Amino acid sequence: MTAARRHARRWGALLGVLALTVSLGSTTASASPSDRTDRTSRAEAARVDRVPVPDPQWFDCSSAFGERTQCGTVQLPLDYDQPRKATTDVALLKLSVADPSRKIGTLFINPGGPGGSGVQIAAAASFFLSPALLERFDVVGVDPRGTNFSSNVRCFRNLGEQATGLAGLMVPFPVGDAETGAYVASSKAFGAACSTTGTPLSGSMSTAEVARDMDVLRRMVGDKKLTYLGFSYGSYLGNVYANLFPDRVRAVVIDGVLDPLAWAGTPENAGIPQTQRLKSGEGASKALDEVLARCAAAGPEFCLLAGLGDPATVYAEIVASLKENPILVTDDEGNPLFEITYAVLISVLLSDLYAPEGSSWVDQDLTYVHSLQHPTDADLTALRAAFVGRYQALHGPDREGTAAPSGWPYDNSPEAFQSVLCTDGLNPAAAEEWIPASASADAVAPGFGPLWTWASAPCASSTWTVRDEDAYTGPFTRRTAAPVLVVGNYWDPATNYEGAVAAAGLLPRSSLLSSDSWGHTAYGTSACVTDAVDTYLLSGQTPAAGTVCTGDVQPFTDPLGSEPGPQSRGAAPARPLPPVVPPLPGAVPRS
Known part of the structure; x- marks a missing residue:
């Protein structure tokens, strides 16, 4: 395995920018006097509603993705302020209900990342979603613009240049002067490459653009309001959608929740690296x-x-x-x-x-x-x-030191992750500022603090200079047409439970479901969580205030056998867990 592919695994697995005035108005808290906090603003409605309903030209892809799956591609505006100009291809997969007469609507789903494949998680939906959901919803997964089966962002001319430019990032986090110097140098090279070669797509991959894509696709499938289930980074996508289009929410579940003010940043916390602010x-x-x-x-x-x-x-x-x-x-x-x-x-x-x-x-x-x-x-x-x-x-399974041939197929997963992370969030100016930040993070979370903190070093604003003037910077307090269900796990190592508490505290009509469970995200870890999410998606009914579920798997409850191994799940659900992509480069999705 080449250095670039090892890096792709590490960076493919895990964070708005300064508000700018645009021709249709700002995406920040400012709004015209006629705009209300419980309605889509006139500016946002104009952006998405004037885009013609796209035709995905669905084709049968069941041989590749399983029974009742259809795949398609749509062309969506690269810049929603200029819908008749450049477009980008966005890939979709739909898992259809077996009996259309029982269909409620379409459930959009996102696995996280950023950069995780909506196509692939939708293809796996029949394995981890409850039969009750599969009987009533088509499931649609969207590969966010710039990633996976959609048009790919590329910040380097070929794989060899990518491997050379990112060589210093080939450690979980840098230790010592030599590794730190190399990490800083590669972070700068990464930012500069994505701000030049990677444009214009690298500057059009903010979560707000994906949320706008999703609203256009909601119209495409014929739903008046959105039904959505988002995991990990997908929680931020759901949160942004709910705040951009509050009156278009039917049911939005966010599980494994990122603190939106930490992800996007504020003037007060902009000097703290994005991936440190999250407290992961x-x-x-x-x-x-x-x-x-x-x-x-x-x-x-x-x-x-x-x-x-x-x-x-x-x-x-x-x-x-x-x-x-x-x-x-x-x-x-x-x-x-x-x-x-x-x-x-x-x-x-x-x-x-x-x-x-x-x-x-x-x-x-x-x-x-x-x-x-x-x-x-x-x-x-x-x-x-x-x-x-x-x-x-x-x-990766091979030894270090193998150079990447420049002619090999290009894997853009490093850019897919970073282009969303850096376009969405405020960050310090220079990559060198991550050195003291890492030290302070290490003091409160030994080892894990630096591992998370360094992930956003390529986002330093003096080298990652490409911007999306329409990225969302808040507020995160819009009153949605229906409550948003926020699911937080006490022992989540990627999305701190405090993120769920923060997001629920900001959204006026949200409902917080807590889970005393282990691992990243909570859906599927107990019948309590799964049934609550299913009930909400099907009927809109939220769990009682203060509900706390308990995960089926708890540490060290089974005696060790003759061969040490993972403990059994006594009351665990029969279905696998969703293939969530944690918000960190190098994270391995659970299976």
């Missing part, structure tokens, strides 16, 4: 601390790490040792595979925490690393295989 590092650190505490309480019968001493102390010792002496992992012939550095360990642990059963994986992975630092005669073959597998899922 704090959420991940809180989740790991709780796993270690529950491991200690459960004891060695339930948790391997507890048999080595106090789990929090053992973890601190592992970290201290790795910072001084990284561990080289070799294959069966003794050839080097990769190095376990402190940063690598943090990235693996974060990947573990994305899953409801992640506590078991944390236990396995820390036990394995401890065994490398303190060799024993125990058979750790299974633990080794699991750790290597998770490392390779994050970083």
Whole structure:
């Protein structure tokens, strides 16, 4: 696997800009006296309603995506202020209801990212959505402009240039002067490339543009109002839509919620990097601390790490040792595979925490690393295989140092993520400002703080200079025609539960559903959450105020067997979880 492809995995997996006056009016809080907070503004209505209803020319794609799927492509304005000029192709997939006579409407769905494929999550809908939803809604997934099967943004002329330009970003986060210097240099190169070669598409990929696309597509499918289910970054898309088009909301669910003021930024917090403002590092650190505490309480019968001493102390010792002496992992012939550095360990642990059963994986992975630092005669073959597998899922299976041929097919997933992140949010001016920001993040969320904070370094405003004058900067307080259902998970390592609380506090008609569950997002982790979301989407009925669900999978409730492995889900739903894409480069979607 080439360096660029490793980077694509890392950056493909995870944040408005300054408000500018445009010909149709601003997308900020200002509005004409006749505009009301519970209605789509005249400016916004003019942007989207004058666009002709597109024809996707649906074709049968069931051989590739499964029964009752149709695919299509529409051309939508690159700039909604100039709808008759340049367009961009947007790809769609529709999973149709089996019995059209029972259809309520269309459920639009987004998996997160930014940059996750709506086409692919819609294709998987029959596996993770409840039968009740599939019987009453067509499900439509949209690949956001610039990404996946839609027209692709490209910031470099070829894959070789991309690999060279982004070489410094090939670590989970930089440690030491050499890595930090390389990371800063590549962040600047990334911003400059997307502000030149990547234009004009890189400057037209804000979440507001995708929300406008979705409103045009809502008209295309014949729905008077939008029904939507968005995960992770998809929560921000749903939030922006609800605030741009408040009277066009039928039912909007946002699960795994980003604090909208942290994502977009305000004049008060613009000096803090976007991915630090979200407090995702704090959420991940809180989740790991709780796993270690529950491991200690459960004891060695339930948790391997507890048999080595106090789990929090053992973890601190592992970290201290790795910072001084990284561990080289070799294959069966003794050839080097990769190095376990402190940063690598943090990235693996974060990947573990994305899953409801992640506590078991944390236990396995820390036990394995401890065994490398303190060799024993125990058979750790299974633990080794699991750790290597998770490392390779994050970083690729091959050894470092292979250059990317420039003629290979271009993978734009780094640009797909970054063009939304940087176009949406305010950020400090220079990439060097991420150095002290990372240090302050590390003080409150060791390891996880820097991992999240550095992700937005390419967004430094002096090098990422391309802007979308129609990006949404707020407000996030519009009164929607129907309540928005906000779902937050206490132990989410990617979208801090505080984000759900903040979003619900801003939206006047929202309903907050809390979940004492593990992993990233909550739909599918318990019948309580799933039934509440389904009921709302079907009928508009929100759960009772103050409802708190409990995830079916909780840490260390099953005794360890003869072979350590993920714990069973006693009352877990029979369906898989949705394939959510966390808002961080290198994040591995849960399965």
